[in-house]
Amino acid sequence: MKPFAVDRVNAICAALFIGFGACFALQSLGLEIGTAFRMGPGYFPLVLAIVLILLGAIILVQAVRFDSSEPIGHIAWRGMLFILPAPIFFGLTVRGLGFIPSIFLTALIASFASSRMKPLTALALSAGLTLFAFLVFSYALGLPFRRFGPWLPL
Amino acid sequence: MELLGNLALGFSTATSLANLGFCLIGVLLGTLIGVLPGIGATATIAMLLPITFQIGDPVSSLIMLAGIYYGAQYGGSTTAILINMPGESSSAVTAIDGYQMAKNGRAGAALAIAAIGSFFAGTVSTFLVAIFAPPLTAIALKFGAAEYFSLMIVGLVSSVALAHGSIVKALAMVVLGLLLGIVGTDIYTGTPRFTLGIREYADGLNFVAVAVGVFGVAEILRNLENEDERSVLIRKVTGLMPTREDFRRMAAPIVRGTIIGSALGILPGGGAILAAFASYTVEKRISKNPGEFGKGAIEGVAGPESANNAGAQTSFIPMLTLGIPANPVMALMIGAMIIQGIVPGPNVATEQPALFWGIIASMWIGNLMLIILNLPLIGLWVKLLTIPYYVLFPIIMAFCSIGVYSVNSNVYDLYAVAFFGLLGYLLTKLRCEPAPLLLGFVLGPLLEENLRRAMILSRGDPVTFVTRPISASLLLIALAVLVIVFLPAVKKKREEVFVEES
Numbered sequence: 001m002k003p004f005a006v007d008r009v010n011a012i013c014a015a016l017f018i019g020f021g022a023c024f025a026l027q028s029l030g031l032e033i034g035t036a037f038r039m040g041p042g043y044f045p046l047v048l049a050i051v052l053i054l055l056g057a058i059i060l061v062q063a064v065r066f067d068s069s070e071p072i073g074h075i076a077w078r079g080m081l082f083i084l085p086a087p088i089f090f091g092l093t094v095r096g097l098g099f100i101p102s103i104f105l106t107a108l109i110a111s112f113a114s115s116r117m118k119p120l121t122a123l124a125l126s127a128g129l130t131l132f133a134f135l136v137f138s139y140a141l142g143l144p145f146r147r148f149g150p151w152l153p154l
Numbered sequence: 155m156e157l158l159g160n161l162a163l164g165f166s167t168a169t170s171l172a173n174l175g176f177c178l179i180g181v182l183l184g185t186l187i188g189v190l191p192g193i194g195a196t197a198t199i200a201m202l203l204p205i206t207f208q209i210g211d212p213v214s215s216l217i218m219l220a221g222i223y224y225g226a227q228y229g230g231s232t233t234a235i236l237i238n239m240p241g242e243s244s245s246a247v248t249a250i251d252g253y254q255m256a257k258n259g260r261a262g263a264a265l266a267i268a269a270i271g272s273f274f275a276g277t278v279s280t281f282l283v284a285i286f287a288p289p290l291t292a293i294a295l296k297f298g299a300a301e302y303f304s305l306m307i308v309g310l311v312s313s314v315a316l317a318h319g320s321i322v323k324a325l326a327m328v329v330l331g332l333l334l335g336i337v338g339t340d341i342y343t344g345t346p347r348f349t350l351g352i353r354e355y356a357d358g359l360n361f362v363a364v365a366v367g368v369f370g371v372a373e374i375l376r377n378l379e380n381e382d383e384r385s386v387l388i389r390k391v392t393g394l395m396p397t398r399e400d401f402r403r404m405a406a407p408i409v410r411g412t413i414i415g416s417a418l419g420i421l422p423g424g425g426a427i428l429a430a431f432a433s434y435t436v437e438k439r440i441s442k443n444p445g446e447f448g449k450g451a452i453e454g455v456a457g458p459e460s461a462n463n464a465g466a467q468t469s470f471i472p473m474l475t476l477g478i479p480a481n482p483v484m485a486l487m488i489g490a491m492i493i494q495g496i497v498p499g500p501n502v503a504t505e506q507p508a509l510f511w512g513i514i515a516s517m518w519i520g521n522l523m524l525i526i527l528n529l530p531l532i533g534l535w536v537k538l539l540t541i542p543y544y545v546l547f548p549i550i551m552a553f554c555s556i557g558v559y560s561v562n563s564n565v566y567d568l569y570a571v572a573f574f575g576l577l578g579y580l581l582t583k584l585r586c587e588p589a590p591l592l593l594g595f596v597l598g599p600l601l602e603e604n605l606r607r608a609m610i611l612s613r614g615d616p617v618t619f620v621t622r623p624i625s626a627s628l629l630l631i632a633l634a635v636l637v638i639v640f641l642p643a644v645k646k647k648r649e650e651v652f653v654e655e656s
Binding site for chain 1: 320322323325326329330332333336340342343345347348371374375376378379542543544545547548549551552553554555556558559560563565566567568569571572575576579580581583584585586602605606609610613614616
């Protein structure tokens with residue numbers, strides 16, 4: 001074990017917890033704290049946030065003391081780039097474009113998260129999926145989604 | 155006899171032609187979606203919940219929902235066993251030995267054992283619920299705010315003890331989950347908290363979105379890391395029938411699992427998840443050859459699967475009698491009941507006996523349908539699993555988006571899915587277990603409410619938690635669990651156990 005080595009995984013982890021704790025603590029302070037007898041909306045979250053910061057600090061101390069040197073490993077950058085925007089895109093467009101075009105494009109975006117997916121397969125898959133979703137959710141179950149939205153000149 | 159009368163009422167409700175049909179559809183749909191990798195029972199139910207709202211009758215609707223639950227659980231066990239991809243933490247335990255059995259070419263036997271264990275546990279716990287529901291309601295009625303608070307602490311501490319890796323990290327995950335859980339309007343003052351000024355989050359973060367993000371999306375991302383190394387286990391499932399030796403070995407674990415599951419399932423706070431872990435630990439401890447565990451031990455599949463199912467069934471007791479969700483699925487059930495105009499609480503059993511007992515009876519019927527239908531259909535489910543992963547996850551993402559959106563028609567829930575997907579993935583990379591976070595998230599608001607109520611009742615004196623006997627003993631249990639996991643000897647042993655599992 002090298003002296004002053006820092007375990008990167010635990011250091012990042014500690015920073016994350018302390019960061020979350022600090023965010024919640026700061027916002028709790030803006031709320032009414034109250035007393036232990038009559039707790040205000042800020043009391044319980046403030047206590048929790050402080051506990052979270054303390055736990056983060058313990059992890060930080062451990063990170064400096066022990067370096068397990070375990071690598072973080074691969075990070076699915078491409079996956080994150082295409083998977084995470086998919087639900088956001090669906091949320092942004094489901095009302096404007098309507099259910100059918102929105103779900104088609106959502107599936108298409110998500111398809112490109114894999115390097116194995118070929119463009120034609122992705123198109124075919126998204127089209128089939130859209131048809132299925134239309135038949136099941138919109139037609140058979142009658143969920144109250146607009147099939148085509150006001151953004152389209154239909 | 156009252157018990158027989160109640161059960162007769164339940165079965166006459168559940169066996170009407172329409173309700174049998176809804177139960178069947180529920181079981182089939184639940185298995186169909188649940189068998190898709192990375193989608194656990196919670197996500198499955200979330201996606202199928204809108205379907206049940208299309209049925210006018212609340213009893214039929216809830217019976218179908220219960221069917222979906224059972225189907226989804228069995229589907230989850232199937233993916234856990236065949237491709238080591240548990241959708242839910244309760245079937246994560248099944249994956250440990252189930253997947254190893256599949257690797258040894260015994261996938262069929264593992265699936266059959268899971269089904270038989272679940273069915274046995276379902277049968278026994280149906281009768282247990284029928285026998286013990288009235289007296290348990292009486293005990294539960296003695297619980298005040300302080301007892302509820304302490305009970306939830308026990309649940310949270312246990313989830314820490316059962317998480318992989320660092321205990322401090324798991325504790326931090328619980329606390330973070332609690333904090334995320336209390337996002338939304340403060341119940342006493344109506345003040346919006348931590349909503350970032352977004353009105354759509356005033357009712358709190360949608361836990362379906364959180365669950366889908368932390369478990370579903372994060373899992374997809376993790377699988378996209380090493381695409382080249384990943385191969386879907388394509389294998390024809392043969393030898394479905396367990397051998398005589400298998401039956402001999404699984405009998406005792408199933409009985410023990412059923413007992414553990416029934417007992418833990420009653421606790422509000424992750425009963426079924428806890429039960430599966432507890433049963434696995436027990437089986438491993440009393441086994442003559444513990445070295446087999448993690449390498450395809452039949453006991454490691456039979457025990458946890460039975461415990462899981464028994465716990466799932468008895469977890470209906472706190473939900474129906476107290477209106478407290480023991481797990482995310484029960485929270486969904488409560489949501490479904492409220493939408494159908496039924497207020498969950500002690501009045502359900504007396505005012506709506508047909509509903510109360512009908513659901514219980516239908517769970518047994520659902521289990522029966524599972525074992526009759528799914529064992530022959532297993533070939534079909536396996537075919538679903540052979541679909542390449544890169545084709546599956548766009549489908550999963552699209553259905554998750556539709557499912558989450560259909561719960562509240564709130565687009566901000568979809569943004570939450572993306573955020574929690576990222577957070578869940580990040581935390582997994584930092585070797586933090588997501589299960590304690592989700593349990594904290596579900597219990598956060600309840601914990602705060604009961605803490606504040608208890609403190610008001612005691613006029614601000616925290617001693618109330620240790621002077622009330624039930625509360626004090628619960629806190630002692632929580633403390634004992636915490637002390638035990640921090641003991642150096644146990645800590646070392648615990649790490650060994652989880653190294654094998656991961």
